[in-house]
Amino acid sequence: MASIGILFLFFIVIRAQSEEKTFVKVECKTGNAGQYGQQSVLDCVVKTAEEVKDPKILAVAWKKKGSEDPLLVFHKGETKGQPGYRFAESSWNDRNMNISLLITNTMMVNSGDYTCLVMTDCGDDITETSLRVTAKYNKPTISSIPEKITQREDVILLCSSVGGYPEGQLRWFDEHNKDWTASSKMEAELTNDGLFKLSSKLSLLKNSIFSKYTCVVFNSSGSKEDEVTLEIPDTATSKGQGEVKGSDQTSKIVAPLVVIGSLIVGLLLALLIYRRRSQRHHREVPTFESNAEQGGHVEMYKEHEDGTALSLPLSGDCSCHMDITTY
Structure with a gap:
């Protein structure tokens, strides 16, 4: 690998001093997108002038800026590379002009700028490209403080989502799809693996709690990635209202009984008065x-x-x- 580093330096010096016509050119895609945990490809091909017939590649070297050792090297008929890096075409050989680099398991450290050097029997070239790595956020989770929600006390809803990059956003919606994000507080923490952990806290006041709350995670582009919904049991959300409803139902039952009872008492009193008057009349x-x-x-x-x-x-x-x- 050290010899390839020297080769890079030597090649750059020679290129700077050379004013001859270039018969070989390496063309790479300016920007490449990679997904965390997936394979990523840095697309590069070798182009030659029309007068060049059946070119043969003598050396290829892929290097990431900021790193001393090359990631992948082909030299003197042998291919050597660090774990997780290889040519995109598994059957690649020195006659194949597709020199694209494959990253088998993309991590956040793979994001950055890359340099590709190519030497052929008819000319040499060096070019740069870049890789931008993104990560999809995991499905959010919701918890509450206290765990059992009632209408008689204030409640705090907690939502979190991890494993995303770049920094995204958590938003809150109620059962009527009304956005409550402005009433929440979100924090973004960069973890050791280079990914973000998003946490959001939504405070709810007693007697104003809906039966459903949804926490949605959006990526940095504003696209929805996943969501989770917390459904509050009817017995919890309507406990205060249920007591009123229960009281109303009780009143509906008791009221007729009171009326009937009053009528019965009235009839008994009337009968008693009538009986006393009858007895007095006979005496x-x-x-x-x-x-x-x-x-x-x-x-x-x-x-x-x-x-x-x-x-x-x-x-x-x-x-x-x-x-x-x-x-």
Whole structure:
């Protein structure tokens, strides 16, 4: 590998001093996109002038800027490379002008600028390209403080998503798709593997909690990547309202019972009053009347405490007598 580094330096010096016509040119895609954890390809091909017939590649070297050792080298008929790097075409040989570099497992450290050097039997060239690595965020997760949600106390919803790059965003939506992101607070933490961990906290006030909240993760381009929904049980979200509804239902049941009970009590009171009046009417009534001029008499019954009645003649023509009548 050290010899290839010297070869790079020597080649650059020679190129700087050379003013001859170039018969070979390496053309690479200016920018390449790679996905974290997937394979990435840096596209490069060798182009030759029309007068060049059946060119043969003598040496190829791929090097990442900032790194001392080349990643992949073909020299003197042998191919050597660091683990995870090889030619994109598995059957590549010195007659194949496609010298694209394949990264088998793309990591964040692979993001950056690359240099490709090519030497042929008809000329040499060196060019640069770049790789931009992105990572898709994992499906978010939601938790709450407290774990059991009710309408009687404030609640904090926590959402997090990891494994993404570049920095994305977490947004909150309720059951009516209203955006509550402005009421939340998000933090982005860069982890050891070069990826971001996103965390968002949404505070909810008691008696104003919806039955569903969705946390959505967006990438740096603003595209939606994944989401998770927290459904709050009806018994939790409507506990306060349920108590009111339960009270209303109870009132609907009790009210008719109260009315019926009042009617029954009223009827019983009316019956009791009627009965007392009837008893009073029977206890104090005149038995008969006769005209005093005809020698008649009137007898009145007066009730005693022991339930007996005393008959008193009211006419002077009649002899006094007392009848004791027991009811």
